[in-house]
Structure formats: C-alpha cells, structure tokens
Amino acid sequence: MTPVPSGELAEDRVTVRLGPRSYDIVLGRGMTAQFGLFVRELLPQSQTALLVADEHTRKLAAPLTVPLGEAGFRTALAVIPAGEQSKSLEQLARLYDALYELKADRRTPVIAVGGGVVGDLAGFAAATYNRGLPLIMVPTTLLAMVDSSVGGKTAINHPRGKNLIGAFHQPKGVWIDTDHLATLPVREYRSGLAEVVKYGVIRDAELFEILECHAPALRNGHASILPSIIARCCRIKAEVVEQDEYEETGLRAILNYGHTFGHAFEIVGAADHWLHGEAVAAGMMCAVRLAQRLGYLEDDSLPSRQEQLLRAFDLPIRPLPHWDVEALLAAMQRDKKATAGRLRFVLPRCLGEVGLVDHVPLAEVRQILCDR
Amino acid sequence: MTPVPSGELAEDRVTVRLGPRSYDIVLGRGMTAQFGLFVRELLPQSQTALLVADEHTRKLAAPLTVPLGEAGFRTALAVIPAGEQSKSLEQLARLYDALYELKADRRTPVIAVGGGVVGDLAGFAAATYNRGLPLIMVPTTLLAMVDSSVGGKTAINHPRGKNLIGAFHQPKGVWIDTDHLATLPVREYRSGLAEVVKYGVIRDAELFEILECHAPALRNGHASILPSIIARCCRIKAEVVEQDEYEETGLRAILNYGHTFGHAFEIVGAADHWLHGEAVAAGMMCAVRLAQRLGYLEDDSLPSRQEQLLRAFDLPIRPLPHWDVEALLAAMQRDKKATAGRLRFVLPRCLGEVGLVDHVPLAEVRQILCDR
Numbered sequence: 001m002t003p004v005p006s007g008e009l010a011e012d013r014v015t016v017r018l019g020p021r022s023y024d025i026v027l028g029r030g031m032t033a034q035f036g037l038f039v040r041e042l043l044p045q046s047q048t049a050l051l052v053a054d055e056h057t058r059k060l061a062a063p064l065t066v067p068l069g070e071a072g073f074r075t076a077l078a079v080i081p082a083g084e085q086s087k088s089l090e091q092l093a094r095l096y097d098a099l100y101e102l103k104a105d106r107r108t109p110v111i112a113v114g115g116g117v118v119g120d121l122a123g124f125a126a127a128t129y130n131r132g133l134p135l136i137m138v139p140t141t142l143l144a145m146v147d148s149s150v151g152g153k154t155a156i157n158h159p160r161g162k163n164l165i166g167a168f169h170q171p172k173g174v175w176i177d178t179d180h181l182a183t184l185p186v187r188e189y190r191s192g193l194a195e196v197v198k199y200g201v202i203r204d205a206e207l208f209e210i211l212e213c214h215a216p217a218l219r220n221g222h223a224s225i226l227p228s229i230i231a232r233c234c235r236i237k238a239e240v241v242e243q244d245e246y247e248e249t250g251l252r253a254i255l256n257y258g259h260t261f262g263h264a265f266e267i268v269g270a271a272d273h274w275l276h277g278e279a280v281a282a283g284m285m286c287a288v289r290l291a292q293r294l295g296y297l298e299d300d301s302l303p304s305r306q307e308q309l310l311r312a313f314d315l316p317i318r319p320l321p322h323w324d325v326e327a328l329l330a331a332m333q334r335d336k337k338a339t340a341g342r343l344r345f346v347l348p349r350c351l352g353e354v355g356l357v358d359h360v361p362l363a364e365v366r367q368i369l370c371d372r
Numbered sequence: 373m374t375p376v377p378s379g380e381l382a383e384d385r386v387t388v389r390l391g392p393r394s395y396d397i398v399l400g401r402g403m404t405a406q407f408g409l410f411v412r413e414l415l416p417q418s419q420t421a422l423l424v425a426d427e428h429t430r431k432l433a434a435p436l437t438v439p440l441g442e443a444g445f446r447t448a449l450a451v452i453p454a455g456e457q458s459k460s461l462e463q464l465a466r467l468y469d470a471l472y473e474l475k476a477d478r479r480t481p482v483i484a485v486g487g488g489v490v491g492d493l494a495g496f497a498a499a500t501y502n503r504g505l506p507l508i509m510v511p512t513t514l515l516a517m518v519d520s521s522v523g524g525k526t527a528i529n530h531p532r533g534k535n536l537i538g539a540f541h542q543p544k545g546v547w548i549d550t551d552h553l554a555t556l557p558v559r560e561y562r563s564g565l566a567e568v569v570k571y572g573v574i575r576d577a578e579l580f581e582i583l584e585c586h587a588p589a590l591r592n593g594h595a596s597i598l599p600s601i602i603a604r605c606c607r608i609k610a611e612v613v614e615q616d617e618y619e620e621t622g623l624r625a626i627l628n629y630g631h632t633f634g635h636a637f638e639i640v641g642a643a644d645h646w647l648h649g650e651a652v653a654a655g656m657m658c659a660v661r662l663a664q665r666l667g668y669l670e671d672d673s674l675p676s677r678q679e680q681l682l683r684a685f686d687l688p689i690r691p692l693p694h695w696d697v698e699a700l701l702a703a704m705q706r707d708k709k710a711t712a713g714r715l716r717f718v719l720p721r722c723l724g725e726v727g728l729v730d731h732v733p734l735a736e737v738r739q740i741l742c743d744r
Binding site for chain 1: 461464465468472475496499500501502503504525527530532533535536537538539540618619706
C-alpha cells in the first residue's frame, strides 16, 4: 500500500453528537507528534495510559508512547496475538492484569491501536474495568477506520457466537492517521472496501457512484480520494449512531447490511479464514438476491452493479460451495439481531436505501444459500 | 429468623427515577404467585428467562419458575456455588453458556435470586451478554435488599481486587419479598444491618434513632418495623443514585461510607471470612475515628453511638489485630475510588451528614489502623 498524498483531506474532523458522550473523529496523516496533545486535551488529569496493540500494530503503537510521555502520561503497551481468536475471556483477563499492573485509576485511558479485534477487545476492557475507563480509538485498518472504531460497540466472542459478549461504550476520541494504512496487507485493505461499499448501498448513492468511478485506483490503494471517502463513511456512521445509539429503533441495524449472512459465513466457514469484509461482501450479495427474490427490491440493476463493484475490489460474491446450508441457517437464527429464532434481514430497496425485513421465511433464505 | 408479620408495610413501592432507565422496587411478603405477572408487565414480548441462584437460594428460585411458566416464559435455572469466589470470569462464562443454551435473545431477562454475589455476577452477565439483557433483581438477603440490588452496579472480582471488573446496568425491576429473609442465617442478617446503620449515619438521623430504639428486636429479626426500614433504605439509595447514577459528582460515593477500609479488610483478611457487612461495620468505626482525628467530625457523641449500635447488632467494631497494616494501606490505595494512589474517604461530620475528603495523609490512616 502506498500512503495517500497529503493535503487532500476535504474534512479533518467529524463530530459524533451523543449529548454527554459526544466525541470527535480526527482525520489526517503523519500526526504522531500531535497525539500526546490530543489525548491530554481530552483527559487533562490522567497520569497513566494503557496502549493495546497486536503483533502487527505494535510498531505503530510504540511510537505513540513518545508524544504521550511528553504530554505527561506514564504508559504501558499490551500486545495481544493477532486475529479474531484474541477476542476471548483469556485475552481480556490479560488486559485487566496490565491495567492492574499500571495501577490504572478511573481516569486512565485505554488506547486501542489496531483493527477491529484490538478495538473490540480493548474497548470491552475499557467498558468494564473499574466499571468504565476512557477509551481512545486509533484504528489502523480501513475496516476499523470506517466502521468498528466509531459508534461504541465493544465485544468479545463466545465459543459459539461472534460478539455475543459486549457493551456499548463510546470512545472519548477517534484518531485516524491514514499513514497507518501504508503497512496494511492489500487483502485486508480490500476487505475494508466491502464496508465502504456497504455505506453506499444503505445510505449514499453518490458515494457508490464515486466508488464505481474510482474503482481501479481504489483497488490498489492509490486513490487520492481515499481520505475523503473515509471521512464520508465516518459521517454516515455518526449520523446513524446519533439517531439510534443502543440499536433500539431499528435504524442502527441498517449498518448490518450483509452481516447476518456474513456472520454465519465467518462461523461456519471459520476454517477458510475469510476476513470480515470478505464475509460481508458475499453476505451483501446474498442479501440483495434475497431482496430481489422477495420482491422487495425496486431497482433491478442493483444486484449486478453491486456485484461488479465488489468484483473490482477482488471481493468474494458468494459463500463457498462446501459450507453446509443447514449449519449456516442455524447460525443465522442464533444471531444477536434475531428475536426468538425469527430471521430478520437488512434488505435494499434501491441504491442508497435499505429496510429492516422481519419474518423472512426460512425456505427463501435456504434457496439463496443453495444457489451457489 | 422469623418471618415479619404481614400488613405492616408502610410503603410497597419505591420508584428509582432515572429517565428512560427508571424502575420500581416492589416490596411485600408472600408474593411468589404474583411474580410472573410482575415480569410479564415489564417485558410483554419476552419468551425466555434465565433465573440465577446459588446453592442456598435455589430453593427460593425454583418456586418462581411456576408463575413465570404460567406467564408464558420458558425458564432455565443456573445455580452457582455460594460465596464471593463465584464472582469470577469462570462463573461468568458458565452463565453465558446457560444463556446460549436457552437461546436467549435481547428480550430475555436475567433474574437474580440471591444476595450480593448472585446479583453482582448475574447483573454483569446481563450487562454484557448480547451487549445488554433486561435484569430483574430478587434480593433474598437483607444486605441485597437495602443495597446491592438497587442502583445498577454489577461486577465480578479480579484476583487482586474486589469488583474491579463491572458495568453500570440498571435493573428493569426489583422484587423484595421479605418472606425470603426467613431462611437467612442470623449472622448474614446482622451483616445486612451494618448497611442499614450506614444509611442512618450518612443521610437519615431519624432512621439512626429508630434503630437505636428497636435495636434488641432488630438484632433478632423480630422487629415488625423491619419492612418499613427496608423501604426507607431503598428510598435513600434511590435518591442518591438518581442524583449521581455513574458516580461522577461524588454524591454517590457517600454510599461507600466505611467501604474503603472495609474493602481492604475483606482483601487482606480474606482468610478470616468476614461477611461484607462485618467489614463495613469495622470500616465505619475506622472512618468515624479518622474523622475525629482529622478534626472533621463536629459531633463528638457519634463515635460512641455508632459503636454502641453496631455492638448491639453483634457486629465487629475494629479490624483483627493480626492484619498487616502496610498491606491494608496498599489495598486502600488500589481502591477503585482512589485516584493516582491518593487516599480518599467518606467521613461523617455529624449524624446524617457525611462528606468526601480527599488527600488524607497516609500517616493519619496508618495511625487509625495501628490503634487496635
């Protein structure tokens, strides 16, 4: 990945307005030297800070200890193994131990430097240690920048269900330095593009069209437009979260477009090691086909346009043929968004508009999964 | 313990006003048959419910499955070992498993039937499974009725610190059936009286005087006045929590009178198996002596009145002589309420009024602990 050119950011700050829990997402590049001041302004009285990273992002986290030290923080860095399996009670206990060793008090921030796994785990530790510590998100993957670092969802996995254990805990601030993308493996970067496509389908037809226009450059991470695309995704996410912080009205659920299928693919297909965005990409294709099958979709060009765009980003467009259909259906009925085992999906009506559809017949879903 | 006579409740409902998180504490006796209706009214659409009890309270929890079944709930009962050591990640994982087996969805209530340990653990499971399930508290000890079941604090222990891991998660309702006290061992009942005394000292001089008048009857659990005392304590707790739900302004901290010392006694003196209220009783005596030593106390009769009342309830009035003073001090500096290791205490000024005192010199605290 090539770093994005500087000076192209249309927007360098997105505010998430949640009353007393409001916070800013700061976007820029090459901002390491300013990080200490950023955290100090958010937390004038803190004396200690725990950085959390994984094996891959420790090289991004370590330099942040310098400006933090200059800003008067005594820091420690906890490094977890990379990968989804770190979202466990065991790794959570390790973070609790690190906070204890640091003599953390209620003002000690947890600073998550990494992708979704680091953010979810460190965020849940922050949500629960001392009944809640301040959380700072430093997302270093495209996926985390546009999605998981914003909105306050934190979680670990149950042996039989992804994100089954968690809490809503909004960060005090989000720090997006696009220089961090330079070290990201290209497959992970493209996985993040799946969530970017998602925002276009659910809420922003213009964004979708921009992605179509710039697909070849975006595919390779060379697009100078990338930073403004990230900011645009953050703004959409902020708007949705502002209106439905705790996922109560159904609005926030639209962010899960492609995810009911996607989560099932991640569980049943665990051995195939798909990335989250890859599962979501195939999940969005299943969802758009389901919408068409149910007569919910009004724009018949959407399935092919979505497929073409996902293909342009080298993303999978269907589940793997050897995944067991009944196992996938069972996993979907266990989904957190399911109620009493009923299947519920976010389905597109047209480009930029989706709805929550309840009571989808099992037979229809099965048919979608069988058509591979 | 003899059941309290019926028909003596001055008050059968205390409302905790917390905006969208408001709830009622319902008080009465012999109310088991009405329990299903109570839960159904709170949760019209739930299909399943998980009861949590310990080895001692399972005999109180099991009968509740009947009215719950009649109200249309499919129930499961999870039984944890009795005692503080159950507030662990291991037991937490067992409750997550039980919820998974029940096919819990976001409407499934967790119903905690027991004392503080059951309430804290089950409450934390409810706070974190699926990012939050409804919680119903059925406190069965005096301590839980007047304190831990109200206010939304949930927690488990870290190997080196009590309640270090937790969340604020308000219940949907609290169900206090004083018939449940009939099976409570007398030592546990008296431990609960320590928290009742606490309410008098921090906020309600009249309550303290009522306790003094009825001490002999209360000591043996025969006082017909007990139900109205429980309601009065719940009302005080509700008022404090309403004004400082997340322990931010310092007001809620007054509920921790005696607890900074008390928690240290529980940690350092773990081998002596004091009950929580016993540690709080000795802690309140240390706190009142510290207030006197620092010149903070304005009413010189309070130490002896408080001591006399605690003695009347067979509660300890000082820490055990073999507990190491430096270990106690270290434990206090680790307390959740400590900030950057500074010692902070809730100290009485006069009967019914306490304040939060910061920066208490270590030497003064040491002196209080040495005077045994």
